[in-house]
Amino acid sequence: MDLLWDIHQQGQISSANQTADRAENKADATVAEIARLQRRIERLALCCQSLWELLREKHGLTEDELQSRILEIDLRDGTTDGKIRTQIVDCPSCGSKTNTKRSLCVICGAPLPLKHTFEV
Numbered sequence: 548m549d550l551l552w553d554i555h556q557q558g559q560i561s562s563a564n565q566t567a568d569r570a571e572n573k574a575d576a577t578v579a580e581i582a583r584l585q586r587r588i589e590r591l592a593l594c595c596q597s598l599w600e601l602l603r604e605k606h607g608l609t610e611d612e613l614q615s616r617i618l619e620i621d622l623r624d625g626t627t628d629g630k631i632r633t634q635i636v637d638c639p640s641c642g643s644k645t646n647t648k649r650s651l652c653v654i655c656g657a658p659l660p661l662k663h664t665f666e667v
């Protein structure tokens with residue numbers, strides 16, 4: 548009876564170890580993805596800051612004008628949530644409803660203009 552119990556326990560331990568290994572692999576992949584996204588955010592912030600400083604220096608725009616435009620763009624989807632959300636638009640070729648995340652119309656295949664240059 549002890550032998551059967553030991554075999555059962557070994558099976559349980561083996562199964563738990565496999566589950567732990569899968570969880571560790573998922574955690575490692577998630578950490579790597581977060582690091583990749585962090586690098587991307589930092590690069591985008593660097594690009595935005597560089598563009599802003601060029602505009603401020605070469606064209607005399609002010610922080611108030613920048614903040615006002617940020618608010619105006621944020622409100623385009625009806626919500627001030629600090630995000631640019633996907634919007635429903637009409638395909639310029641066939642008139643079908645599509646969204647700003649797509650680069651091609653799913654109905655006619657026509658290229659769709661980007662609504663926002665920085666939309667991801």
Ligand SMILES: [Zn+2]
Nearest residue numbers: 638641652655
């Ligand atoms: Zn279309």
